Amino acid sequence: MTRSGVLADHQIREMISSGAITALADITADQIQPASLDLRLGGVAYRVRASFLAGRQRTVKERLADVTMHEITLDGGAVLEKGCVYVVPLMEGLSLPDGMTAAASAKSSIGRLDLLTRIITDHGVEFDRVPEGYSGPLYVEICPRSFSVVVQPGQMLNQIIFRHGKTLMSDDDLRALHAQTPIVSDDPVISDGLGFSVDLKPAEGSLVGYRAKPHTGVVDLSKLNHYDPAEFWEPVHTDTGWIILDPGAFYILVSREAIVIPPMQAAEMAPYLAMVGEFRVHYAGFFDPGFGYADAGGAGSRGVLEVRCHEAPFVLEHGQVVGRLVYEHMSALPDTLYGSAIKSNYQGQGLKLSKHFRAP
Missing domain, CATH: 2.70.40.10 (Deoxyuridine triphosphatase (dUTPase))
Known part of the structure; x- marks a missing residue:
């Protein structure tokens, strides 16, 4: 039985083996950190009119149909322009077991570039938070604020941790x-x-x-x-x-x-x-x-x-x-x-x- 707390690297590997973490391409060893998993960009970005959350009744794909301006391939590198908002499907998806939630954030290097990146999910009502029992794809919203950036598929801008039960220290x-x-x-x-x-x-x-x-x-x-x-x-x-x-x-x-x-x-x-x-x-x-x-x-x-x-x-x-x-x-x-x-x-x-x- 999993003890309450943030899952460690070997427990994340067990989640991959059990299918609780899925991926379009094999997850590599360098994605797994001591208490987190680095998430990889997929192959396309959607330039959208505005930031959004899917909301309880809708999927991200349905929302994208409302706000997408154009689609950009990331193969070979693509410029994401300062002040614009993009949504990129990630290679990883989740099928969380009962009692487990997840939380995401930008990796340190990404925050230091003033690159706003937030994870969104189907039926989601919060950025960077994945509720208990969620099963579905993950997307990242990217908004460069100080510098335009060049990104490619497979790059890791965000990380995710997994929480079982009560984790916070008093x-x-x-x-x-x-x-x-x-x-x-x-x-x-x-x-x-x-x-x-x-x-x-x-x-x-x-x-x-x-x-x-x-x-x-x-x-x-x-x-x-x-x-x-x-x-x-x-x-x-x-x-x-x-x-x-x-x-x-x-x-x-x-x-x-x-x-x-x-x-x-x-x-x-x-x-x-x-x-x-x-x-x-x-x-x-x-x-x-x-x-x-x-x-x-x-x-x-x-x-x-x-x-x-x-x-x-x-x-x-x-x-x-x-x-x-x-x-x-x-x-x-x-x-x-x-x-x-x-x-x-x-x-x-x-x-x-x-x-x-x-x-x-």
């Missing part, structure tokens, strides 16, 4: 975990998860982040360590401990705290209270077991923050709490942890752009 559980295995480098701020703050006083120099330039070339998602950051990003410096966020601009910043996800936990980044200011930290990702964990080579790993300001300019100060990590129990210990053993890109990270850019 604040008391989190405090007990921190006492046993410190999950943050400072005194923990625990309230419905672990609060984290922004670092605007770096140990060396005055560089605190990057701001996306408004007019750039395209980013080909197949090209890694390729682009000159100066062509796409403006460095953000401060020696005062604060910066002013401009409305509509997209920033890459970093958390003040080093974060640890122990082997029997996973975590999801969530927004902080809206009352703290007119900005949002994009919650792009899940944090796999082993992120920041010293035994997995991750000592000192900090969280990269993808920040967008809304209606009014806003002063962001060093140490201001801007987000929270919601920790969850694992159902079982993963066979592998996040880290160098599986070529994880962001273990031990500080302030860092996506893997498509060369080191500044």
Whole structure:
């Protein structure tokens, strides 16, 4: 019997074997992470007039008939233009057993490109959430916000986790975990998860982040360590401990705290209270077991923050709490942890752009 919690890598492999996870092409070993499965783009994209959810009475295919402007083949690479909305069928589908739900998010590199990607399902009423017992295809809505991108079939923009039963850790559980295995480098701020703050006083120099330039070339998602950051990003410096966020601009910043996800936990980044200011930290990702964990080579790993300001300019100060990590129990210990053993890109990270850019 499956224990309550987020499913580990070997349990995901069992789901593939049992047919609970299906695919148009064989699922490869590199898609399976310690607590998540990477999802692959199919061969076509539909340019649509607007974002949508299918709604309880309809399928995504039926909705597409209402809003599709034209169909694009992704074979050989296709440009998805900034400011436009696309829907792409994924290679993977699901047939979830009773008691199991799923949740998706953009992969870390995709969030750092300000590429809005959200999973939608037949009869769905929420983005990125798959209800218990769902059986059917998966689609991803893609909206490039800062940079136009080139995509191809088989590329992995999103990841999905599987939850069995109750998975969330209470604040008391989190405090007990921190006492046993410190999950943050400072005194923990625990309230419905672990609060984290922004670092605007770096140990060396005055560089605190990057701001996306408004007019750039395209980013080909197949090209890694390729682009000159100066062509796409403006460095953000401060020696005062604060910066002013401009409305509509997209920033890459970093958390003040080093974060640890122990082997029997996973975590999801969530927004902080809206009352703290007119900005949002994009919650792009899940944090796999082993992120920041010293035994997995991750000592000192900090969280990269993808920040967008809304209606009014806003002063962001060093140490201001801007987000929270919601920790969850694992159902079982993963066979592998996040880290160098599986070529994880962001273990031990500080302030860092996506893997498509060369080191500044």
